[in-house]
Amino acid sequence: xxxxxxxxxxxxxxxxxxxxxxxxxxxxxxxxxxxxxxxxxxxxxxxxxxxxxxxxxxxxxxxxxxxxxxxxxxxxxxxxxxxxxxxxxxxxxxxxxxxxxxxxxxxxxxxxxxxxxxxxxxxxxxxxxxxxxxxxxxxxxxxxxxx
Numbered sequence: 001x002x003x004x005x006x007x008x009x010x011x012x013x014x015x016x017x018x019x020x021x022x023x024x025x026x027x028x029x030x031x032x033x034x035x036x037x038x039x040x041x042x043x044x045x046x047x048x049x050x051x052x053x054x055x056x057x058x059x060x061x062x063x064x065x066x067x068x069x070x071x072x073x074x075x076x077x078x079x080x081x082x083x084x085x086x087x088x089x090x091x092x093x094x095x096x097x098x099x100x101x102x103x104x105x106x107x108x109x110x111x112x113x114x115x116x117x118x119x120x121x122x123x124x125x126x127x128x129x130x131x132x133x134x135x136x137x138x139x140x141x142x143x144x145x146x147x
Contacts, residue, residue: 007077007094009034009052010070010102017065028056030065032073032094053080056096068105074098 009032017030032052037045054073065071075096082089 005077006074008072008074009094010072011035011052013065013067013069013071013105014051015067017062019062025057026059028058028060028062028065030054030056032071050092052092052094054094054096056099058096058099060099064101064104066105070102072100072102 011032011034014031014033017028020027020029030053032054033049034052035047035049038048040046054075056073073094073096075094075098078093078095080091080093
């Protein structure tokens with residue numbers, strides 16, 4: 001049985017989402033910030049932010065994905081590595097399979113009637129490039145979240 005890499009992240013959008021078309025498919029790109037409080041050796045706390053670049057292959061309307069929106073995403077983690085001016089760099093990336101808006105940028109919860117049902121979001125088709133990397137498609141599942 002193949003092992004699938006999955007990541008689930010809750011964070012705020014660092015900017016408005018952009019919509020692009022690639023080979024006739026719509027992709028929504030956005031950056032997701034996840035802040036963690038880390039206790040240093042001297043006992044003080046420091047907040048560190050990790051950024052993820054997210055690509056969501058979906059026909060979903062991206063108008064609600066504004067800077068500051070709190071979302072939960074689930075998908076396949078990847079690391080993009082490159083070299084610039086002799087310095088090696090890396091960035092975390094998520095190929096989003098499911099997404100849910102938890103609160104809008106103004107702090108209000110979204111209207112549930114306007115939000116697509118979870119089953120429709122999780123069954124979004126993945127482009128051929130990423131399907132070729134999978135031997136067995138992931139089965140759709142509904143999270144048992146308390147909110």
